[in-house]
Structures are given as C-alpha cells and as structure tokens.
Amino acid sequence: xxxxxxxxxxxxxPTGKVGVWWFLASEITVFGGLIxxxxxxxxxxxxxxxxxxxxxFSLGLxxxxxxxxxxxxMVLAFAAVEDKDPKRLGTYLGLTVxxxxxxxxIKAFEYTGEIAAGFTPAAGIFWSFYYGMxxxxxxxxxxxxxxxxxxxxxxxxxxxxxxxxxxxLAGLYWHFVDIVWIFLFPLLYLx
Amino acid sequence: xSEELSFWRTYVFSTDHKTIxxxxxxxxxxxxxxxxxxxxxxxxxxxxxxxxxxxxxxxAPDFYNMLVTMHGTIMVFFVAMPILLASFGNFxxxxxxxxxxxxxxxLNMLSFWVFSLASLTLLxxxxxxxxxxxxxxxxxxxxxxxxxxxxVNWGLNLWILALALEFASFLMGGVNFLTTTINLRAPGMTFxxxxxxxxxxITAAVLFMLSVGPLIAGAVMLLMDRVLGTTFYLxxxxxxxxxxxxxxxxxGHPEVYVILLPGLGIVLEIMPVxxxxxxxxxxxxxxxxxxxxxxxxxxxxxxxxxxxMDPRLAMPFSITTIIISVPxxxxxxxxxxxxxxxxxxxxxxxxxxxxxxxxxxxxxxxxIFNGSAPVDIYIHDTYFVVAHFHYTLFSATFxxxxxxxxxxxxxMFGRMMxxxxxxxxxWLTFIFFNAGFVPMHFVGLGGxxxxxxxxxxxxxxxxxxxxxxxxxxxxxxxxxxxxxxxVNFLWSLMRGQVAERNPWQANTLxxxxxxPPPHGNFETVPAVYRSPYEYSSPEAAEDWLxxxxxxxxxxxxxx
Numbered sequence: 001x002x003x004x005x006x007x008x009x010x011x012x013x014p015t016g017k018v019g020v021w022w023f024l025a026s027e028i029t030v031f032g033g034l035i036x037x038x039x040x041x042x043x044x045x046x047x048x049x050x051x052x053x054x055x056x057f058s059l060g061l062x063x064x065x066x067x068x069x070x071x072x073x074m075v076l077a078f079a080a081v082e083d084k085d086p087k088r089l090g091t092y093l094g095l096t097v098x099x100x101x102x103x104x105x106i107k108a109f110e111y112t113g114e115i116a117a118g119f120t121p122a123a124g125i126f127w128s129f130y131y132g133m134x135x136x137x138x139x140x141x142x143x144x145x146x147x148x149x150x151x152x153x154x155x156x157x158x159x160x161x162x163x164x165x166x167x168x169l170a171g172l173y174w175h176f177v178d179i180v181w182i183f184l185f186p187l188l189y190l191x
Numbered sequence: 192x193s194e195e196l197s198f199w200r201t202y203v204f205s206t207d208h209k210t211i212x213x214x215x216x217x218x219x220x221x222x223x224x225x226x227x228x229x230x231x232x233x234x235x236x237x238x239x240x241x242x243x244x245x246x247x248x249x250x251a252p253d254f255y256n257m258l259v260t261m262h263g264t265i266m267v268f269f270v271a272m273p274i275l276l277a278s279f280g281n282f283x284x285x286x287x288x289x290x291x292x293x294x295x296x297x298l299n300m301l302s303f304w305v306f307s308l309a310s311l312t313l314l315x316x317x318x319x320x321x322x323x324x325x326x327x328x329x330x331x332x333x334x335x336x337x338x339x340x341x342x343v344n345w346g347l348n349l350w351i352l353a354l355a356l357e358f359a360s361f362l363m364g365g366v367n368f369l370t371t372t373i374n375l376r377a378p379g380m381t382f383x384x385x386x387x388x389x390x391x392x393i394t395a396a397v398l399f400m401l402s403v404g405p406l407i408a409g410a411v412m413l414l415m416d417r418v419l420g421t422t423f424y425l426x427x428x429x430x431x432x433x434x435x436x437x438x439x440x441x442x443g444h445p446e447v448y449v450i451l452l453p454g455l456g457i458v459l460e461i462m463p464v465x466x467x468x469x470x471x472x473x474x475x476x477x478x479x480x481x482x483x484x485x486x487x488x489x490x491x492x493x494x495x496x497x498x499x500m501d502p503r504l505a506m507p508f509s510i511t512t513i514i515i516s517v518p519x520x521x522x523x524x525x526x527x528x529x530x531x532x533x534x535x536x537x538x539x540x541x542x543x544x545x546x547x548x549x550x551x552x553x554x555x556x557x558x559i560f561n562g563s564a565p566v567d568i569y570i571h572d573t574y575f576v577v578a579h580f581h582y583t584l585f586s587a588t589f590x591x592x593x594x595x596x597x598x599x600x601x602x603m604f605g606r607m608m609x610x611x612x613x614x615x616x617x618w619l620t621f622i623f624f625n626a627g628f629v630p631m632h633f634v635g636l637g638g639x640x641x642x643x644x645x646x647x648x649x650x651x652x653x654x655x656x657x658x659x660x661x662x663x664x665x666x667x668x669x670x671x672x673x674x675x676x677x678v679n680f681l682w683s684l685m686r687g688q689v690a691e692r693n694p695w696q697a698n699t700l701x702x703x704x705x706x707p708p709p710h711g712n713f714e715t716v717p718a719v720y721r722s723p724y725e726y727s728s729p730e731a732a733e734d735w736l737x738x739x740x741x742x743x744x745x746x747x748x749x750x
Contacts, residue, residue, distance in 0.1 A: 033409065121420060132411060
C-alpha cells in the first residue's frame with residue numbers, strides 16, 4: 001500500500017499539518033458562529049448577569065487552570081517527541097488525558113449542581129447558551145481525550161515510533177480546544 | 192503494481208478515490224430519483240389539486256409540506272453536493288493534478304460512509320411515526336423549533352441529524368480536497384497550471400468549510416430547542432427566531448456557489464476541448480472565482496428582506512448581491528469568448544455544457560431582480576423565486592452534471608456512451624426544462640406563493656391554473672426525458688464501445704492515464720510542462736498539446 005503512496009509534498013509543509021489546519025479553520029467558524037449568536041442575543045436582551053451570577057465561579061476558574069495546565073503537558077509531550085524520549089512522552093500524554101478527564105468531571109459536577117438548583121437548559125435564554133456552548137466545548141474536550149488515549153496507548157506499546165508527528169497534530173487540536181475555553185469562560189462566568 | 196484486494200476492499204470499503212467517486216455518484220443518482228418523484232407528486236397536486244396522483248394516491252396538505260421540504264433537502268444536499276462536489280471532485284482532483292490518490296485515503300472512505308449514514312438517516316425519516324420533516328428545506332423556527340407546530344417530531348430530529356452527518360462528511364471531504372491540491376501536485380504542476388475545475392472545486396471546498404460552521408452551531412441549537420427545551424429560537428423564552436435565518440443563510444448562500452462553481456468548472460473543462468481553442472482569460476477566471484467566493488460571505492441577508500430584520504440592512508446587502516454578479520458575468524463572457532470563432536463540434540458533453548451556459552445566464556439575470564430589495568418585496572416567496580433558483584441550480588446540477596458524466600464516462604468506466612441517445616437526451620431535457628420553468632416566472636409575477644398545496648383555494652390564482660397545468664405537463668415530460676439517459680448509462684456501462692485513453696483528444700492529465708485508471712492512477716507520476724488548455728498550438732503537430740508532453744523545441748522550453 002505504502003509503496004504507491006506519494007510521499008512528496010509540493011509545498012514542503014507536512015501533509016497532515018495542512019489537513020489539521022484546514023480542519024481547525026472550519027472548527028473556528030463553528031464556535032465563531034456560536035459566540036457571534038451569543039453576542040447578538042446578549043445585546044438584545046436583559047437579565048443575563050443575574051442568571052450568570054448563579055454559576056459557580058470558583059469551579060469555572062479551577063477548570064480554566066486545569067485546561068491551561070493540560071496544554072502545558074501537551075507541549076511537554078511534544079518536546080519529548082523532539083527529544084526522542086518515549087517514556088517521558090507516555091507520561092505527559094497520560095497527564096494530559098488525566099487533566100482532560102478532570103475538566104470533564106468538574107464540568108459534570110457543575111452541571112449537576114445547576115440542574116439541582118432548577119437551572120436546566122429550559123430555564124431561560126442565558127441557560128440555553130450556557131449549556132449549548134459549554135456542552136459543545138465539552139464534546140470537543142472528550143474527542144481530544146479519546147485522541148490522546150489512543151496516542152498514549154500507542155506510545156506505551158512502543159508502536160508510535162513511525163507516527164510520532166501525530167502528537168504535534170493532536171496538540172494543535174488540544175490547544176484549539178483550550179483557546180475556545182479561554183473565550184467561553186469570560187463570556188459566561190464573568191458576564 | 193497493484194496487489195489483489197478482496198471484493199469488500201475493492202468495491203465497498205475502498206480507499207481508491209475513483210471508487211469513492213463512483214460510490215458518491217451512485218448514491219447521488221439514487222437520490223435524484225427520489226427527488227424527481229417528489230417533484231412529480233408536487234406538480235400533479237398543483238395542476239390537479241386533490242385528485243388521485245397516478246401511481247400514488249391522494250396527497251394531503253401536510254404530506255405536501257413534507258414533499259416541499261424533502262424535495263429541497265434531497266436535491267441540494269443529497270444530489271447536487273454528492274454528484275458535483277464529492278463525485279467529480281474525488282474523481283478528478285487526484286487525476287488532474289497528477290497524484291496517485293487523495294492525501295488521506297482512509298479519511299476519504301470515512302467521509303463516504305458518513306454520507307451513507309446521513310442518507311440512511313434521511314431515508315428512515317420518511318418512515319417514522321409522523322412522517323418526514325415538513326418545516327421547509329430552510330427549517331425556519333419557530334415552525335421547526337417545536338414538534339407541536341408541524342406535528343412532526345422524529346422526522347425533523349432525524350432531518351437535523353442527517354444534515355449534521357452530511358456536513359461532517361463534506362468537512363472531511365473538504366480537508367482532503369484542499370490538502371491534496373496543496374501538497375500532492377505532480378512536479379511542474381504549479382497553481383496556475385491547474386485545470387480550472389480544480390480551482391473551482393477547492394474554492395467550493397473553502398467556501399463550504401468556512402460557512403458551514405455557524406450552521407452546525409445553529410443546528411445544535413435547533414436540536415436542543417426541540418429535545419432539551421432550550422429557547423434559542425423561541426421568543427417566549429427570550430430567544431430570537433431570526434437568528435436561525437442568519438445562521439442558515441450565512442451558510443446557505445455560499446452553499447449556492449459550492450454547487451455552482453464545480454458545475455461551471457465542468458463547463459470550463461469541456462468548452463476548450465470541443466472548441467479546439469485555449470480558454471479565454473484563464474487567470475481572470477481564477478481571480479473572479481476567488482472574488483465571487485469572498486463576496487458570497489456578505490450577501491446572505493438578501494434572503495431575508497422581508498423577514499423583519501432591520502430594513503437599513505437591505506440596501507447594503509442589495510449592493511453586495513448585485514456586485515457578485517460581476518465576477519460571474521466575467522466568467523460567462525470568458526466562456527462565450529472561448530467559443531468565439533472556434534471550430535466547435537457538438538457531441539453530448541458540449542451540448543450539455545452549452546445548455547448550462549444558456550440556462551445559467553437566464554438564472555443569473557433573474558437573480559438581479561431578486562437581489563434588489565425593492566423588486567424583491569414584490570416577488571419574495573413567489574414562484575418567480577422558485578423559477579430563478581431552478582434556472583441556476585438545475586443548470587449547475589443537471590445540465591453541468593450530465594455534461595460531466597458524458598465527458599468523463601469513458602475515463603470513469605472505460606467505455607463510451609452512445610451519442611445519438613445522448614443528443615436526444617439533451618434536446619428533450621433542454622426543451623421541456625424551459626417549457627416548464629419559463630412560465631413559472633409568470634405564475635410567480637402573478638402572485639402565486641411558494642409551498643402552497645392548492646392554488647385553487649385562492650381566487651386571484653384561479654386564472655393562472657392553465658399555466659400551472661402546462662408547467663406540470665412539461666415537468667412530467669422533463670422527468671420522462673431522463674429515460675434515454677438511464678438506458679444509455681446502463682447499456683454503455685456493459686456494452687458501450689471500449690474507450691481509448693484520450694477519446695476527446697484533451698490536454699489535462701487524467702487523459703494520459705488508462706481508461707479506467709488502475710489503483711494508483713499513473714504508471715509513473717507525470718511531469719507537467721504547460722498550462723492545461725493549449726489547443727491548436729502552432730508548436731505542436733496536432734491541434735492538442737497534453738500538459739505532460741515534453742517538447743524539444745526552444746519555443747516550448749520558454750513555457
């Protein structure tokens with residue numbers, strides 16, 4: 001199969017990276033559309049800050065730190081690839097997975113508290129956006145966690161060797177998910 | 192050089208871009224049949240309201256709503272997109288740029304199977320309790336946001352799911368198209384030696400990928416409104432129904448060009464071959480394509496002049512809409528200039544290409560009426576609009592689609608299609624299309640609204656009924672005119688004359704591969720020496736000069 005695959009890259013940029021960047025470009029417009037909708041509806045209605053005051057600010061802040069730290073471990077995993085250190089690669093990928101899971105668990109804890117207090121998705125327009133935006137983001141975190149789990153298993157099983165550039169590609173996606181949260185946190189928690 | 196692959200890997204779970212193209216083509220043609228059936232049922236009901244449709248039965252008003260919705264959804268998302276973009280794009284891009292396959296062959300396979308899943312979901316939605324979606328192909332809330340408003344619950348949820356899967360599939364396809372064209376070009380194949388259809392396909396891919404995101408977000412919101420009880424689009428909960436229209440048309444208008452550009456690309460490939468002349472204005476066409484693509488992001492609200500949006504927005508959007516006709520006019524003039532004083536021959540692909548051009552011109556002209564807010568206030572939501580977008584989209588999807596099929600059939604399947612049958616197919620389609628859709632403009636100007644199930648209920652529409660009947664007869668004949676194509680396609684597939692490598696004596700790289708090309712496409716990756724449309728060049732002995740043929744003369748070395 002590989003014998004007939006073309007390995008040339010006309011531009012010199014690795015083909016996988018070109019693909020991931022185009023994928024991220026379209027992802028930006030998904031969250032861009034969501035955030036633009038939020039802004040438009042927010043400008044046209046009132047009562048948002050009272051609703052937002054019911055969010056658990058400290059848990060949201062904690063989650064921001066969790067996600068930022070996970071971006072750091074992801075970079076360290078990539079550095080381990082550059083240093084050709086498979087053991088460190090496995091460790092940092094594993095840490096990134098754990099931090100991603102921690103984010104999801106804290107988020108689930110937050111959701112439970114809010115729903116128990118009566119703030120369901122049907123509780124008003126702020127809550128519609130809150131659950132819509134954080135929910136879609138959480139799905140992206142989950143996707144990143146799954147990707148990183150697959151990479152960690154391959155790294156631990158020492159079969160990642162020919163495809164180590166995938167760590168960088170997964171990292172691009174993971175940082176994107178992180179950056180989206182950096183936008184969502186002030187829009188929802190600090191409004 | 193190709194090792195033996197099992198039946199499943201060769202025909203079903205194939206990673207070969209050509210097989211995937213044929214898979215998309217088959218599904219697209221299947222959906223075209225379903226879409227044609229919905230058109231037949233609607234037209235019968237409009238001409239002879241509340242009578243039994245031959246071969247079907249009576250059509251209730253809510254069933255008519257479903258027909259309108261599904262006709263639009265099927266034709267745009269499940270016929271035009273898979274055939275023009277996925278099928279022709281998949282088949283042609285690697286062959287034309289001199290690559291052995293797509294950049295990500297397994298992603299390509301996944302994209303097709305996600306599209307199949309979308310097709311299956313849409314098919315199932317016809318048979319769930321309550322029937323299929325019936326809130327219009329644009330799915331405007333509040334109508335679409337609560338099951339109680341249309342009486343359709345699962346049908347509409349599945350409709351959203353089917354569209355979401357389709358978008359995911361075409362996003363994967365778009366990543367593949369772009370990455371392949373950027374990185375897998377053969378040596379010497381610079382961006383300004385790419386055939387125009389490749390430019391059109393990648394522009395369409397960029398437009399799709401950058402416009403669909405907000406609608407994906409919008410679709411998530413709509414599904415949440417329906418399933419979780421959120422109020423994004425429901426005014427009683429602080430939501431905004433108009434928001435959906437903005438999200439939908441921010442995608443919906445670029446989507447028009449996502450369909451149109453590959454169609455124009457097909458025409459631009461065919462015209463020089465059967466004119467034996469270089470394309471007129473190769474680079475201006477590319478610049479126009481890019482300009483039109485960028486403009487298409489700022490015209491969307493011309494669909495919403497009467498939606499209740501701020502009326503001060505009408506004039507800016509009118510202006511951008513009319514400006515976008517400039518690049519398209521340039522492309523059309525370039526086509527006409529290519530034909531000017533050429534030695535034209537008229538096999539079926541050329542006939543369909545010329546048909547696309549003439550019909551698209553009429554559709555473009557009526558677009559100027561729709562785009563001007565003052566005129567649109569009068570014709571909004573009437574059959575004038577229906578006639579307009581059938582002139583643009585029918586020409587792109589069917590005329591250009593057929594042109595492409597007749598042209599590349601020998602490359603796809605290794606056999607020629609029958610020419611007399613093809614010509615008959617063209618003339619019948621051309622005559623009955625115009626017979627049906629020209630009068631539709633007048634019905635619209637007479638005030639007939641889109642989406643109504645029974646025009647006879649309105650006194651002011653009753654005098655128009657003879658025209659409606661005439662349109663229906665023409666439409667039924669238009670559908671029957673496709674029989675020669677079906678016969679020709681199936682017969683040629685098995686019994687057609689075996690095709691040589693380059694039956695049309697064309698220049699682009701796909702014609703230097705075998706017919707059909709094997710897995711891996713080329714014996715050796717071709718080297719490219721020149722631009723794709725060098726017909727009747729004084730430097731060559733014949734009147735064509737393939738992109739990969741080296742010339743020893745000093746004149747050629749200058750290229």
